[in-house]
Amino acid sequence: MPDTPAAPVLLGNAPGSFPHSVLAERHPAIVRQVRDSFPYGPEQHRALDALLKSCADGVIEPLPAAAADRDRWREWGMAARTGRSWFDVPWLWSESHFYRRLLDAVGYFGPGAWQGIDPFRPVKLAELDAAETDEELAALDALEDRPEDERARALLHGSLWGNRADLGFRLSDTGAEARAAVPALVHDDSDALWARLPPAGTGTLCLVADNAGRELIPDLLLIAHLLGEGRVGQAVLHVKPYPYYVSDATTADVVDALRRLTAAPGAAARYGRLLWTALADGRLDVRAHPFSCAPLPYANMPDDLRADFAAAVLTIVKGDLNYRRLVGDRMWPPTTPFREVTAYWPGPVAALRTLKSDVVTGLDAATETALVRAEGQRWRTAGTHALIQVRTSQRP
Ligand SMILES: O=P(O)(O)OC[C@@]1(O)O[C@H](CO)[C@@H](O)[C@@H]1O
Numbered sequence: 191m192p193d194t195p196a197a198p199v200l201l202g203n204a205p206g207s208f209p210h211s212v213l214a215e216r217h218p219a220i221v222r223q224v225r226d227s228f229p230y231g232p233e234q235h236r237a238l239d240a241l242l243k244s245c246a247d248g249v250i251e252p253l254p255a256a257a258a259d260r261d262r263w264r265e266w267g268m269a270a271r272t273g274r275s276w277f278d279v280p281w282l283w284s285e286s287h288f289y290r291r292l293l294d295a296v297g298y299f300g301p302g303a304w305q306g307i308d309p310f311r312p313v314k315l316a317e318l319d320a321a322e323t324d325e326e327l328a329a330l331d332a333l334e335d336r337p338e339d340e341r342a343r344a345l346l347h348g349s350l351w352g353n354r355a356d357l358g359f360r361l362s363d364t365g366a367e368a369r370a371a372v373p374a375l376v377h378d379d380s381d382a383l384w385a386r387l388p389p390a391g392t393g394t395l396c397l398v399a400d401n402a403g404r405e406l407i408p409d410l411l412l413i414a415h416l417l418g419e420g421r422v423g424q425a426v427l428h429v430k431p432y433p434y435y436v437s438d439a440t441t442a443d444v445v446d447a448l449r450r451l452t453a454a455p456g457a458a459a460r461y462g463r464l465l466w467t468a469l470a471d472g473r474l475d476v477r478a479h480p481f482s483c484a485p486l487p488y489a490n491m492p493d494d495l496r497a498d499f500a501a502a503v504l505t506i507v508k509g510d511l512n513y514r515r516l517v518g519d520r521m522w523p524p525t526t527p528f529r530e531v532t533a534y535w536p537g538p539v540a541a542l543r544t545l546k547s548d549v550v551t552g553l554d555a556a557t558e559t560a561l562v563r564a565e566g567q568r569w570r571t572a573g574t575h576a577l578i579q580v581r582t583s584q585r586p
Pocket residue numbers: 212216285353356358359400401435508509510511512514546547
């Protein structure tokens with residue numbers, strides 16, 4: 191980032207700030223929801239109590255000696271954070287570590303009978319089964335006789351706005367779903383995105399998924415369209431290796447979404463079958479890299495992941511958290527050029543995101559002024575605005 195001095199890293203220690211509210215209010219609400227979702231035993235209830243206490247007024251403890259991922263967390267900066275308040279370390283690190291601890295508390299990492307049981311599965315499934323999902327799938331039928339580029343654009347916007355379907359966000363902001371979205375994007379590089387995905391394209395698309403359910407379904411539909419219409423030869427879907435940020439997609443969620451598609455009537459089932467076949471013949475691959483749950487920005491990504499993204503004609507990075515990791519979780523002035531903060535990314539990259547946290551880059555000054563005039567700073571976190579940002583050249 192040659193011309194861009196680094197902005198301050200976001201911490202959670204300022205009462206009244208959005209990061210502080212996530213640590214002080216959203217995390218306890220998540221613990222309550224998880225506790226109510228399963229008939230956990232006394233050991234798990236005790237561990238959840240201890241986690242609540244630690245998050246409120248305790249410090250970050252070392253991982254258990256037997257934890258299989260101790261070395262990984264050491265590489266991810268565990269030593270420097272151990273013994274410090276959850277509020278005083280980088281917010282991204284603190285949040286990410288919270289999910290690691292929550293899974294530990296409910297026995298997800300085992301050994302034992304609860305090993306591998308996703309504590310968020312009931313809320314994810316409820317969303318997948320909702321009537322709104324039926325309506326969204328039925329709407330695909332009306333698209334079928336539209337020209338290809340019109341379908342492509344509709345599916346891109348479906349994937350973008352699907353990012354509002356974020357269960358963690360809704361838990362701490364109960365009015366979020368009812369609030370009307372503002373359809374005009376705060377930044378729209380979609381022409382540059384389509385230029386990377388021309389008809390008769392043979393390259394590989396990477397899509398770094400965010401939420402399961404009503405976000406993952408439109409992501410899968412977009413992938414199906416691009417494969418089916420020959421805009422890409424292959425696609426790689428990056429998901430989380432374990433449950434994360436409540437509704438983030440794992441491989442199990444991909445399977446649930448595909449089953450939902452193939453069981454639906456009409457066009458939805460055709461998209462589902464296309465994807466099922468593409469998985470079988472290798473045109474679609476699902477990866478769950480450990481770094482996808484790392485508490486760090488993507489600038490720290492390991493070489494194997496870097497090679498994946500370098501080989502893609504385009505990587506689409508979905509959602510708010512991935513955006514924070516893409517540009518660095520910093521309080522950038524909103525007019526900081528997106529191409530500069532993503533200059534480290536090894537290939538062309540596109541961000542599709544609804545705005546649900548303070549971090550934003552790449553806006554023009556007039557847009558920022560108009561947003562502030564209309565909403566103060568609320569536009570950054572309300573989840574009502576969205577953006578499509580693309581950086582195609584390697585260097586700014
Ligand atoms: O990545 P997503 O699902 O779009 O949003 C993630 C989110 O709900 O969680 C974080 C705060 O916990 C913020 O980045 C944002 O509010």
